[in-house]
Amino acid sequence: MEQLQVLIQEKYKGSPLLIGLQGMQGVGKTTLGIQMKQLLSQLNIQFDSISIDDFYLSYIDREKLDKRKYKYRGPPGTHDYQMIIKTLSQFKEGKSIEVPIFDKSLHNGQGDRVGQKTIKCQVLLFEGWFVGYKSKCLYEFKQKEKQLQLDGKDYDQDLEIFINEQLKLYEPIWEQFDILIQLKPNPFELSLKWRLEAEKEMRIKTGNGMSDEQIVDFVKYFWNCLHPLIYNNLICDLVIEVNKQRQYKVL
Helix, strand or coil, X not given: CHHHHHXXXXXXXXXXXXXXXXXXXXXXXXXXXXXXXXXXXXXXXXXXXXXXXHHECCHHHHHCCCCCCCCCCCCCCCECHHHHHHHHHHHHCCCCEEEEEEECXXXXXXXXXXXXXXXXXXXXXXXXXXXXXXXXXXXXXXXXXXXXXXXXXXXXXXXXXHHHHHHHHHHHHHCCCCEEEEXXXXXXXXXXHHHHHHHHHHHHHHCCCCCHHHXXXXXXXXXXXXXXXXXXXXCCCEEEEECCCCCEEEC
16 A cells, blocks of 8 residues: 555645546455545545445436347446536536445346435545556457457447447546556456356355356356456556455555
């Protein structure tokens, strides 16, 4: 956390500071946000965090999306990206911001908005699984297909090309960041392992949750949308590698 503290102190000059955080499912984005809050409170800096998940389209609007492409909520195209741009712009202007509250349990797990919350802070963390990702050219898709030797059963290139086009709509959001941080699991397949472990714990505690087979399908769908081997090599201010013991190492 020492490098992170130095980075924030270098960048923060009294004006609102916006930090982007990219991390795959289960890598520890929420935990890092808590640590940042504790760190900045010691420096008397007001901190808060929001997620790209807060800005999902309403249930009604998501029902209008192409179900053949959007098997699950989460990929580019399932959020109100214009609201994100407006909200973060207001933060950068020093204003209070209104952030939607999204209840993931509604509509049999499809989720919906249930109101909004007001946030006023000096440093804001905006986190999400594809935060900072940039759209790629078709040549890179072809190279990836050859590299991974994927067949039609495991890989839908049409889906990835479609999602890649949607990703372009989000790039103006990333341009507002003052700092971009990446939590990077090594290897990237750890995100599947951690998600399986988390879902198993949920099944034990609540009796509910997805089966291992459903989790594998879920995670691989997101890999197909924006595969880590193509998109996860970000140009960041700080890259924090996370190993299988969940230990941090600044690269």
